[in-house]
Amino acid sequence: MASSMNGGRGRISGWLFEPVPLARVAAFRTLIYLFTAADLVIFTPWVRSHANVPGALYQPLFIGRVLPLPTPTPALVHTIFWALLALALAAATGRAPRALGWTVFLLYFEWMIIAMSYGKVDHDRFGLLVALAALPTVGRARHGDRTLSEAGGWALRVTQIAVICTYFLAAWAKLRFGGVGWVTSSVLARAIIRRGTDFADLIAHVPGLLIAAQLGIVAFELLSPLIFVLRGRWRYAAIGYFYSFHLFTIATITISFAPHLAAMTSFLPLERLRPIAWLRSGSLRFAAAAPGAQGRRDEVVGAPGAKAAP
Amino acid sequence: MNTLTPRGKAVRALVTVLGAAVLLAGTLWGRDDHFPFGPFRMYAMASGPDQPAPDTRLEGVDTTGAVVVLTERNSGIRRAELEGQQSRYAAEPARLAEVARAYADRNPGAPGLVEVRIVIRWYAIRDSRPTGHYRDETVVRWRAP
Numbered sequence: 048m049a050s051s052m053n054g055g056r057g058r059i060s061g062w063l064f065e066p067v068p069l070a071r072v073a074a075f076r077t078l079i080y081l082f083t084a085a086d087l088v089i090f091t092p093w094v095r096s097h098a099n100v101p102g103a104l105y106q107p108l109f110i111g112r113v114l115p116l117p118t119p120t121p122a123l124v125h126t127i128f129w130a131l132l133a134l135a136l137a138a139a140t141g142r143a144p145r146a147l148g149w150t151v152f153l154l155y156f157e158w159m160i161i162a163m164s165y166g167k168v169d170h171d172r173f174g175l176l177v178a179l180a181a182l183p184t185v186g187r188a189r190h191g192d193r194t195l196s197e198a199g200g201w202a203l204r205v206t207q208i209a210v211i212c213t214y215f216l217a218a219w220a221k222l223r224f225g226g227v228g229w230v231t232s233s234v235l236a237r238a239i240i241r242r243g244t245d246f247a248d249l250i251a252h253v254p255g256l257l258i259a260a261q262l263g264i265v266a267f268e269l270l271s272p273l274i275f276v277l278r279g280r281w282r283y284a285a286i287g288y289f290y291s292f293h294l295f296t297i298a299t300i301t302i303s304f305a306p307h308l309a310a311m312t313s314f315l316p317l318e319r320l321r322p323i324a325w326l327r328s329g330s331l332r333f334a335a336a337a338p339g340a341q342g343r344r345d346e347v348v349g350a351p352g353a354k355a356a357p
Numbered sequence: 358m359n360t361l362t363p364r365g366k367a368v369r370a371l372v373t374v375l376g377a378a379v380l381l382a383g384t385l386w387g388r389d390d391h392f393p394f395g396p397f398r399m400y401a402m403a404s405g406p407d408q409p410a411p412d413t414r415l416e417g418v419d420t421t422g423a424v425v426v427l428t429e430r431n432s433g434i435r436r437a438e439l440e441g442q443q444s445r446y447a448a449e450p451a452r453l454a455e456v457a458r459a460y461a462d463r464n465p466g467a468p469g470l471v472e473v474r475i476v477i478r479w480y481a482i483r484d485s486r487p488t489g490h491y492r493d494e495t496v497v498r499w500r501a502p
Contacts, residue, residue, distance in 0.1 A: 063373065064366060064369075096463075098433075100433045100434060101455040101459055103455045104434070104452070104455055109390045109391050110392070159393070163392050165435075165438040166438040166440070167435060167437035168389035170395075170397045170398065171399075173393055176393050177376075195359065198361055198365070201373075205373055205376075212377075216380065216397050217401070219396075220401040224396070225402050225403030229401070229403040232405065232485065233405065233408060233410070234400050234402070234404060235485075236410065236482050237404055238400060240480045241412050257485055258485055
């Protein structure tokens with residue numbers, strides 16, 4: 048009995064700390080911090096407009112009341128915005144992963160509290176917040192480094208868990224707030240009226256389609272944890288399905304869930320993406336192919352350890 | 358391979374279990390107020406198959422008499438934030454004066470607002486599908502004294 052418990056615990060521990068190449072962590076880190084910078088200016092730009100919203104409309108969240116965090120002023124909002132933008136871009140380089148990582152996490156968390164303290168809370172970024180909290184714990188990770196890391200494995204695993212919790216617990220919330228009647232309710236019709244695209248208006252009138260879609264959403268959310276038992280290309284196919292689901296919600300009700308989509312890349316072998324290495328080798332090839340570059344080409348091909356350009 | 362020390366693993370496992378427990382408690386008993394551990398209740402409310410859908414907007418009337426639709430861009434307030442605080446505006450319509458102030462701050466060259474109102478457009482729904490019919494209802498109104 049005791050040995051089977053130990054075996055179970057060992058299996059869970061093995062799963063939670065399943066090592067990944069440091070290159071994957073490095074790529075995920077760069078992607079997440081670049082996304083954080085992009086979130087400030089592209090995906091969630093409205094947070095900044097809270098600078099000019101009178102303090103009387105500030106309705107602090109539980110955490111804002113407990114800590115207690117100050118009522119946002121234009122100076123506070125603009126300072127956090129610029130500091131976060133600069134530090135997130137610096138963190139994307141992979142330098143000072145702990146100092147920059149923790150600072151970015153704390154600033155982004157405060158940024159989100161400012162975002163959600165005016166009467167509306169969004170539910171699209173739990174995975175991103177977990178990624179930002181977990182990444183600094185890994186420490187240094189270089190692009191291209193194939194060394195396996197348990198710390199890196201844990202950081203990616205908890206981000207994955209957070210992403211899947213966002214689906215699975217959303218089904219639970221539907222049961223809690225809407226009851227089983229949610230499946231046959233007019234929730235999607237309502238969403239389409241409020242934020243629907245022309246494409247959504249087109250499909251909204253098909254009898255039974257929105258109810259079928261609601262049934263499909265709950266089934267997908269409840270089954271989402273099965274991603275952890277899938278392996279190899281089946282797992283990637285399932286992740287592809289998750290992304291296509293969000294593509295569909297963008298096309299119909301203009302909800303992007305962008306921070307969640309960024310966090311979901313924790314399931315992908317990101318180390319295979321080497322844009323800078325590709326650019327470098329591409330530019331070398333280009334330089335080699337350019338007329339009059341023969342000498343340079345020889346230099347590149349002849350460099351120790353360099354591979355000859357095809 | 359870079360392995361973790363037993364202590365490093367134990368701390369991380371504890372943080373994972375605690376985080377999951379708080380998130381689960383938030384889902385079962387929490388509210389949006391408990392962000393980021395509140396329930397993932399996006400689109401979780403069920404409205405009846407024939408229940409009309411509200412489309413809330415904020416409108417102002419400026420000193421020239423023109424009606425201005427107040428958006429996130431010109432007032433800094435999102436529609437969902439307006440709906441989230443609707444009961445507070447209804448209890449105290451003078452709070453809409455803050456909206457007029459936010460608009461003036463963001464649009465210094467524009468004529469000031471002498472009236473701000475929250476209007477709900479109720480869209481009719483039948484069998485969980487929109488019918489295309491609607492009616493407007495002004496739920497809160499503030500006029501400059």
